[in-house]
Amino acid sequence: MxxxxxxxxxxxxxxxxxxxxxxxxxxxxxxxxxxxxxxxxxxxxxxxxxxxxxxxxxxxxxxxxxxxxxxxxxxxxxxxxxxxxxxxxxxxxxxxxxxxxxxxxxxxxxxxxxxxxxxxxxxxxxxxxxxxxxxxxxxxxxxxxxxxxxxxxxxxxxxxxxxxxxxxxxxxxxxxxxxxxxLPNPAAAQSWLAQQGIREADVCLAQAGGAPLLASELADADYQERRCGFLTGLLKMNAADTLRIAEHHSKQPLPDMVHWLQLWVHDLASLRLAGRLYYQLDYEQELRGMAGRANLSRLLDFQRRLQAARASVQHPLAAQMVLEDLLLEYAGLFE
Ligand SMILES: [Zn+2]
The missing domain is CATH 3.40.50.300 (P-loop containing nucleotide triphosphate hydrolases)
Structure with a gap:
């Protein structure tokens, strides 16, 4: 065994x-x-x-x-x-x-x-x-x-x-x-997570892309609070907000925020293209509403931009400025 x-x-x-x-x-x-x-x-x-x-x-x-x-x-x-x-x-x-x-x-x-x-x-x-x-x-x-x-x-x-x-x-x-x-099949992964005492196993498993041990770590209350605080800011953001929001999150690790943005934008794009959501089950309703309003070609450009940001994010010279730039571009998706 x-x-x-x-x-x-x-x-x-x-x-x-x-x-x-x-x-x-x-x-x-x-x-x-x-x-x-x-x-x-x-x-x-x-x-x-x-x-x-x-x-x-x-x-x-x-x-x-x-x-x-x-x-x-x-x-x-x-x-x-x-x-x-x-x-x-x-x-x-x-x-x-x-x-x-x-x-x-x-x-x-x-x-x-x-x-x-x-x-x-x-x-x-x-x-x-x-x-x-x-x-x-x-x-x-x-x-x-x-x-x-x-x-x-x-x-x-x-x-x-x-x-x-x-x-x-x-x-x-x-x-x-x-x-x-x-990757384990989702049923096996979810039943293992439930045995570990994790509530909303399906939500955490989706965030972890189906990897159960990672999901059990993401279930951490502090992590989820930080994540939700950041994602909630994405719901109604316009260009005028980006400076304030970047400042508000300046103490958060940039790699986490870029990662959250990546999953968020991935879900927006896949909802738009195929009607499917992969990562943020807990924001499904909001994301479905927003996907229809997003400019598709900007969305796909932004996805590539985030991928590049991810590669250099370990050594950010000015984390707050990087975040501000990304949020500004994000706000532009819905104009
Ligand atoms: Zn022995």
Missing amino acids: SAHTWNDAVWQRLLLLRKQLPHALLFHGRAGIGKLALAEQLVQLVLCENPHADGHEACGVCPSCHWLRQNSHPDFMKLQPAALEESELHTELADRKGPAAGQHISVAQVRELTQFAQLSSHRGGLRVALIHPAEAMNAAAANALLKTLEEPPPNILLILVSHQSSRLLPTILSRCHQIRFA
Whole structure:
């Protein structure tokens, strides 16, 4: 059994692979669907010294299982960006924003891994390294990892977890056995969210684009309050309001606001073109009303503009000015 039922089929595949484990695995798929949890489950299983159920389940009580829980296993190492170590956010949500300062995996970290991989195992089994998210490696770090991937020492298992595997070097991709994770079906995702005590599971799941772990983080009351405060401002905005609204939200992280605008505009465009709404179920009525009034070609231009803004949003020189420009353009959609 996997940590999340929708990943059971992948888990079965991994159990079959176990008999002849490749030295490098790449778990890839959307953020927020449980790749990291399954990678950690696999780490525990391959390091467990007394696995149960025909070797399909870690025992939970041997020294190895104990050390893993304490984050002190001598044969295990996890590489992730410094920002994730410090973050109180669940990792999946933190890296939704993409790598920025302190959010890279550095070449120094990968060199540590190289040394770790060369040493022999303390417990006579495998040595395991987990890299999460793999796309956070900068170019130097990725090149340093290649050496280990090309000439792997015996008894090493590398598990790379990636939410955007298209950003990895082709030479890294080709050296890894790839395991693709699909989005769960909405019914499974919603029933899991309900079990976590999340109300309005369908609304949060839609905002998360169908990724349940991300949805459970987005259900956070403070996050929803900030989001609704911002979206409500979009309902009746005209060009004269943009300065005031940009000022009002100047303390909010710009990446969040650009993300909300993107989903908002995506829904407006898809309502206009196909009558379908994807992300903001809680604003359906308002969005349906507005979609008819929007200028379609400006809407599509604005969508592209937001995509470009998203790419540079991690290092905004003047966040309030960027926001003001975006809101001004947004207000122009309805003139
Ligand atoms: Zn064990």
